[in-house]
Amino acid sequence: MSARPPRWSFETRLLLGTLLVAAPALLVLAALLPGLAASPLVALALWGAMAIITVVLALYLRRRTIYPLYTLTNLLEALREGDYSLRAAHARKGDAVGEVLLEVNSLAQRLREQRLAFEERGALLAKVVATLDLAVVAFDDEARLRLANPAAERLFAAPATQLLGCDAQALGLADCLDSDGGRLLERAFPAGHGRWELRHARFREHGRVHHLVVISDLSRALREEERLAWQRLLRVLGHELNNSLAPIRSMADTLARLAGAATPATDWRDDVRTGLQVIGERAEALAAFMTRYTQLARLPPPTARDCDLATLAQRVAALEQRLPVHAQGPEPAHLHADADQVEQALINLVRNAVDAALDGGGHVTLQWQRAAGTWRIDVVDDGPGLPTSENLFVPFFTTKPGGSGIGLVLARQIIEAHGGSLVLANRDEGRGCVARVSLPAPT
Numbered sequence: 001m002s003a004r005p006p007r008w009s010f011e012t013r014l015l016l017g018t019l020l021v022a023a024p025a026l027l028v029l030a031a032l033l034p035g036l037a038a039s040p041l042v043a044l045a046l047w048g049a050m051a052i053i054t055v056v057l058a059l060y061l062r063r064r065t066i067y068p069l070y071t072l073t074n075l076l077e078a079l080r081e082g083d084y085s086l087r088a089a090h091a092r093k094g095d096a097v098g099e100v101l102l103e104v105n106s107l108a109q110r111l112r113e114q115r116l117a118f119e120e121r122g123a124l125l126a127k128v129v130a131t132l133d134l135a136v137v138a139f140d141d142e143a144r145l146r147l148a149n150p151a152a153e154r155l156f157a158a159p160a161t162q163l164l165g166c167d168a169q170a171l172g173l174a175d176c177l178d179s180d181g182g183r184l185l186e187r188a189f190p191a192g193h194g195r196w197e198l199r200h201a202r203f204r205e206h207g208r209v210h211h212l213v214v215i216s217d218l219s220r221a222l223r224e225e226e227r228l229a230w231q232r233l234l235r236v237l238g239h240e241l242n243n244s245l246a247p248i249r250s251m252a253d254t255l256a257r258l259a260g261a262a263t264p265a266t267d268w269r270d271d272v273r274t275g276l277q278v279i280g281e282r283a284e285a286l287a288a289f290m291t292r293y294t295q296l297a298r299l300p301p302p303t304a305r306d307c308d309l310a311t312l313a314q315r316v317a318a319l320e321q322r323l324p325v326h327a328q329g330p331e332p333a334h335l336h337a338d339a340d341q342v343e344q345a346l347i348n349l350v351r352n353a354v355d356a357a358l359d360g361g362g363h364v365t366l367q368w369q370r371a372a373g374t375w376r377i378d379v380v381d382d383g384p385g386l387p388t389s390e391n392l393f394v395p396f397f398t399t400k401p402g403g404s405g406i407g408l409v410l411a412r413q414i415i416e417a418h419g420g421s422l423v424l425a426n427r428d429e430g431r432g433c434v435a436r437v438s439l440p441a442p443t
Contacts, residue, residue: 011066018058026051068097075104084112135215141208143168143177155215157190168211176200177211184218194219248282251275302338302417306442309333309368309375316346317366323354329368335375336442337418345411345422349379349435352408356383356433374420375439382432386424415439 008016029050033043071088078086087108091101129136135155138147144167148160156163156171168174172187182199189196195218203210255275310331317325335342346366353364361382368377412422420439427434 011062014065015058015062018061019055022054022058026054068101072100072104075101075108079104079108079111082115084108084115133216137171137173137213137215139168139173139177139211139213140205141210143174143211145171146210152215155189155191173198173213176213245282248279251278302341302414304336304338304418307335307337307339307342309335309377312339312343313346313366313368313377316343316350319347320350320354320364323357323362323364325350325354325364325366327366330370333368333370333375334442335439337439338414341414342418342439345414345437346377346379348408348411349437353379353381353383353433353435356385357381359383361431370441373441373443375437375441377437377439379435379437380427380432381434382427382430385426385431386433 026047030047033047034040068090075086075088078084085108087105088101090098091105092098093102129149132149133151135152136147136149137145137152140146144165145163148156148163153160153163163171168177172189176183176198177200180200180202182197184195184197186195187193197216197218199214199216201212203212252275255272258271308331310329310333312335313329313333314327317327350364350366357364363382365380366377367380368375370376408422408424415422415437418439420437422438423436425434425436426432
């Protein structure tokens with residue numbers, strides 16, 4: 001089979017087409033000129049001149065047609081190379097080629113604006129990633145590192161130039177690329193050992209799956225929270241201890257002066273007896289304080305069993321004698337929990353509500369209802385509301401004279417040990433406070 005001959009180019013076909021259009025006129029002119037001209041030579045000269053003019057015009061038409069196409073080619077090549085600065089001249093409406101050039105100019109302007117916006121967003125994202133205190137790393141489809149921010153450089157104790165290209169296995173993150181979402185783990189990195197939260201997500205680049213891993217140091221945050229908790233606890237403990245040690249110190253000084261007096265007063269025995277009584281009372285208060293602390297620190301884990309929340313709540317309401325506590329809710333209310341501990345938590349909450357209601361309208365309600373797989377228990381009072389303090393759940397902190405400061409802490413510790421939550425808030429519909437307990441409901 002013979003090879004197919006090459007096709008003529010567009011320019012050649014355009015020139016031949018133009019000449020073919022003019023060919024009939026030249027043939028007619030060749031037939032008429034001998035009869036019109038004075039001699040055959042004159043006729044031949046005229047016909048040759050017309051033929052030359054026709055070829056020149058065809059070449060000019062070819063050039064005028066090809067020039068905009070070459071311009072369009074240059075523009076498209078510039079767009080392909082990412083150069084959006086070139087613009088075509090003579091782009092105007094009402095002209096077929098002009099409108100094409102106008103659209104190409106608009107496309108170039110649109111691509112230029114999009115690239116500028118993309119570069120600005122990319123620069124912003126790079127700044128954000130660089131300033132994050134979280135280690136951000138990205139791996140390609142072969143689990144090789146392709147991105148590491150400054151926090152990741154500190155985590156792995158190496159510059160990005162050394163880290164890029166490293167295998168995930170060598171960095172200790174190979175197991176994190178197999179699961180999506182977040183996970184908590186304890187692991188040793190070059191920066192140190194601690195508790196970390198790792199979040200993994202997949203994304204595509206050039207059609208291939210890549211991996212993004214964000215590593216946050218929980219140890220630092222936990223240490224900061226622990227430090228703040230200790231500060232609040234020590235502040236309250238210091239207040240409680242000073243309340244007991246200050247009178248003991250004062251009485252000790254008084255007794256020392258009495259013992260050192262050359263001539264004791266006639267009633268020195270009464271003074272000594274009173275001083276020793278004060279020291280004894282404050283010592284008992286310190287002993288009770290330590291007993292409450294031990295009670296809070298040694299709360300046993302709950303022993304869950306099936307019980308009736310309605311019976312438990314009604315018994316708690318009946319224990320309070322200072323004010324009537326209205327108990328309302330569905331009966332029976334099946335609950336799987338440590339009834340003794342839950343009862344103790346509700347007793348503490350009801351006692352606080354009654355203390356507040358004594359300063360208000362004197363109404364306390366204990367109500368429960370089931371919603372979304374949980375039991376919601378509300379202890380509502382019409383007292384003065386919550387104080388403006390962040391220490392409500394700090395052990396031994398209290399706003400009541402003679403309060404122990406462990407009721408709310410113990411209640412929340414019990415509820416959270418059962419997988420629930422305890423929230424205090426001022427009422428929206430009126431004066432007072434609501435203590436809301438959420439406990440898992442059996443299926």
